[in-house]
Amino acid sequence: xxxxxxxxxxxxxxxxxxxxxxxxxxxxxxxxxxxxxxxxxxxxxxxxxxxxxxxxxxxxxxxxxxxxxxxxxxxxxxxxxxxxxxxxxxxxxxxxxxxxxxxxxxxxxxxxxxxxxxxxxxxxxxxxxxxxxxxxxxxxxxxxxxxxxxxxxxxxxxxxxxxxxxxxxxxxxxxxxxxxxxxxxxxxxxxxxxxxxxxxxxxxxxxxxxxxxxxxxxxxxxxxxxxxxxxxxxxxxxxxxxxxxxxxxxxxxxxxxxxxxxxxxxxxxxxxxxxxxxxxxxxxxxxxxxxxxxxxxxxxxxxxxxxxxxxxxxxxxxxxxxxxxxxxxxxxxxxxxxxxxxxxxxxxxxxxxxxxxxxxxxxxxxxx
Amino acid sequence: xxxxxxxxxxxxxxxxxxxxxxxxxxxxxxxxxxxxxxxxxxxxxxxxxxxxxxxxxxxxxxxxxxxxxxxxxxxxxxxxxxxxxxxxxxxxxxxxxxxxxxxxxxxxxxxxxxxxxxxxxxxxxxxxxxxxxxxxxxxxxxxxxxxxxxxxxxxxxxxxxxxxxxxxxxxxxxxxxxxxxxxxxxxxxxxxxxxxxxxxxxxxxxxxxxxxxxxxxxxxxxxxxxxxxxxxxxxxxxxxxxxxxxxxxxxxxxxxxxxxxxxxxxxxxxxxxxxxxxxxxxxxxxxxxxxxxxxxxxxxxxxxxxxxxxxxxxxxxxxxxx
Numbered sequence: 080x081x082x083x084x085x086x087x088x089x090x091x092x093x094x095x096x097x098x099x100x101x102x103x104x105x106x107x108x109x110x111x112x113x114x115x116x117x118x119x120x121x122x123x124x125x126x127x128x129x130x131x132x133x134x135x136x137x138x139x140x141x142x143x144x145x146x147x148x149x150x151x152x153x154x155x156x157x158x159x160x161x162x163x164x165x166x167x168x169x170x171x172x173x174x175x176x177x178x179x180x181x182x183x184x185x186x187x188x189x190x191x192x193x194x195x196x197x198x199x200x201x202x203x204x205x206x207x208x209x210x211x212x213x214x215x216x217x218x219x220x221x222x223x224x225x226x227x228x229x230x231x232x233x234x235x236x237x238x239x240x241x242x243x244x245x246x247x248x249x250x251x252x253x254x255x256x257x258x259x260x261x262x263x264x265x266x267x268x269x270x271x272x273x274x275x276x277x278x279x280x281x282x283x284x285x286x287x288x289x290x291x292x293x294x295x296x297x298x299x300x301x302x303x304x305x306x307x308x309x310x311x312x313x314x315x316x317x318x319x320x321x322x323x324x325x326x327x328x329x330x331x332x333x334x335x336x337x338x339x340x341x342x343x344x345x346x347x348x349x350x351x352x353x354x355x356x357x358x359x360x361x362x363x364x365x366x367x368x369x370x371x372x373x374x375x376x377x378x379x380x381x382x383x384x385x386x387x388x389x390x391x392x393x394x395x396x397x398x399x400x401x402x403x404x405x406x407x408x409x410x411x412x413x414x415x416x417x418x419x420x421x422x423x424x425x426x427x428x429x430x431x432x433x434x435x436x437x438x439x440x441x442x443x444x445x446x447x
Numbered sequence: 448x449x450x451x452x453x454x455x456x457x458x459x460x461x462x463x464x465x466x467x468x469x470x471x472x473x474x475x476x477x478x479x480x481x482x483x484x485x486x487x488x489x490x491x492x493x494x495x496x497x498x499x500x501x502x503x504x505x506x507x508x509x510x511x512x513x514x515x516x517x518x519x520x521x522x523x524x525x526x527x528x529x530x531x532x533x534x535x536x537x538x539x540x541x542x543x544x545x546x547x548x549x550x551x552x553x554x555x556x557x558x559x560x561x562x563x564x565x566x567x568x569x570x571x572x573x574x575x576x577x578x579x580x581x582x583x584x585x586x587x588x589x590x591x592x593x594x595x596x597x598x599x600x601x602x603x604x605x606x607x608x609x610x611x612x613x614x615x616x617x618x619x620x621x622x623x624x625x626x627x628x629x630x631x632x633x634x635x636x637x638x639x640x641x642x643x644x645x646x647x648x649x650x651x652x653x654x655x656x657x658x659x660x661x662x663x664x665x666x667x668x669x670x671x672x673x674x675x676x677x678x679x680x681x682x683x684x685x686x687x688x689x690x691x692x693x694x695x696x697x698x699x700x701x702x703x704x705x706x707x708x709x710x711x712x713x714x715x716x717x718x719x720x721x722x723x724x725x726x727x728x729x730x731x732x733x734x735x736x737x738x739x740x741x742x743x744x745x746x747x748x749x750x751x752x753x754x755x756x757x758x759x760x761x762x763x764x765x766x767x768x769x
Contacts, residue, residue: 271465274465275462275466275469278462278748278749279469279470279741279744279748280703280704280706280707280710280744280745280747282707282711283707283710283725283741284741286725286726286729286737287469287474289729290737291474291477292477294729369590376594377592377594380594380711381711381726382726382730383726396598399598400598400601400715402605405598405601406605406606409602412598412599412602416595416598419594419595420590420591420595423590423591424590427586427589427590
């Protein structure tokens with residue numbers, strides 16, 4: 080199609096981008112999200128070990144310090160660590176053996192992995208030759224690398240919420256639109272149902288929904304169960320808002336025109352009504368994502384979600400919860416905590432920026 | 448007004464019935480036949496099983512069971528038997544609910560005790576570095592979920608010994624006098640109450656700030672200033688009282704969210720509240736206890752919303768007549 084010579088200088092998308100870029104915090108939040116999701120995607124490469132690489136000789140091993148300058152003052156560009164030996168006298172139970180420097184190997188060969196189950200490789204971003212180990216953020220009770228677990232855990236924790244919210248919003252949009260457009264007893268029934276769901280405190284509803292699944296679930300089913308629970312948890316509130324918006328939209332002349340032309344209800348809802356709620360839905364979804372991610376974290380933390388040996392940020396927190404760990408191996412707490420905090424913060428910054436850019440008049444309201 | 452209260456009260460009944468039916472149905476969807484699960488449980492005696500089978504119709508279809516469940520609640524106030532505790536569900540939950548409400552009240556003190564002064568400071572010092580620091584702090588705070596604050600405070604307790612690391616009583620509590628016991632409970636209450644109380648702090652602080660800013664623009668505040676009152680008396684004596692009005696109605700809504708919010712803090716600090724009991728019941732498949740707990744938590748939420756609506760109607764008569 081030939082573009083007219085004098086195209087309008089500012090398309091809505093260009094305007095949106097300009098407003099979004101004007102907020103450095105929102106851009107920073109978006110950039111942080113890209114980094115976090117990239118780390119999750121390339122977890123097997125970035126992590127020095129496999130998800131369940133157990134080293135029973137090094138349980139609760141403290142973080143390994145990275146060095147660049149050795150005892151004689153020589154500088155090593157690639158960095159190195161010292162081999163560690165048990166030392167019951169020291170606070171952490173381990174000390175560095177200064178006589179045995181171990182150079183870090185970049186792009187080292189290690190455990191085999193497949194990117195997205197397709198591209199095989201055995202390269203890791205860094206590593207040290209066996210039998211030495213590098214634990215940048217320490218090791219857990221089974222001698223597994225905390226950094227490795229956190230990276231693999233991100234694959235679960237960062238995606239369960241997104242899939243859950245996608246399902247939840249699909250249900251909420253559809254039922255909200257049907258409720259608002261069809262009206263009558265359908266509307267009445269659906270709205271009473273949402274009231275019921277909203278009257279059960281969130282975590283108690285989670286418990287009731289979790290009870291539907293067996294107490295012990297194989298790890299691949301847990302993922303599905305979590306998605307279903309999170310999806311059923313959140314749709315009610317959205318459905319009520321969408322219903323309200325649809326009640327307004329259906330009065331517009333173009334909807335009446337579509338009706339007069341004899342379009343089917345389904346087509347009117349999908350083609351003419353739902354697209355008008357889009358910018359609200361995008362913003363509401365972005366702002367709601369942290370809640371869904373925390374949903375997984377809390378479920379796994381309480382032992383209702385992802386189970387060992389699979390890693391998730393929530394079950395890493397659960398392992399860090401024992402008093403012994405909190406007293407002397409607190410590194411097990413720091414990495415998953417920081418990851419959760421950074422993720423929630425990034426989504427909040429990004430979501431606020433998105434809202435301001437898509438909806439400068441503030442129609443969608445602030446976060447409560 | 449009276450008809451509004453009556454109407455609002457009547458709405459609660461079908462809501463609670465609906466919640467009980469929904470929860471009952473969900474638990475029926477749980478894998479395995481309930482009766483088999485119960486009879487396989489070594490903690491359930493044959494006599495108790497026989498009694499439950501009779502009273503709750505455990506071999507009947509689910510809708511019969513549900514009606515029997517309702518009948519037992521209405522006629523005998525019997526919510527069934529907890530298998531794990533060997534006690535009636537209501538007795539187990541009553542102590543849990545009281546502990547949760549104690550925690551929630553303490554948390555509310557923390558929330559408002561911090562939100563009001565911080566909100567006032569932010570409003571009075573609007574557009575100054577103090578205000579900006581508080582709003583940045585609130586934003587950061589919104590990104591810190593209660594699981595993390597809970598674990599960080601638990602770490603503090605474990606490392607310093609300043610506070611007990613969990614539970615509600617010290618080991619030697621039974622030998623203490625009444626005052627010492629109360630003090631002991633208070634010491635155990637501090638950390639979980641801080642965790643729960645800090646959840647809504649950021650948003651309450653923002654609301655307080657916004658509300659006070661609205662009031663400070665009104666004419667009567669200018670009049671008070673013109674009379675020559677000190678700024679402190681204008682804010683605290685005149686403006687604050689009216690600025691609090693919209694927040695008071697939030698009070699009821701907060702109750703429901705506090706019950707849910709205390710769930711995580713209760714598990715982290717082993718506080719024997721409704722949340723801890725529910726989680727334990729889910730793990731040991733103590734079905735009637737799970738059912739009763741969900742019902743009780745929802746009851747508190749519905750009650751909180753009801754109170755909020757009634758307070759709102761008292762504060763703004765247009766609602767009752769609209």
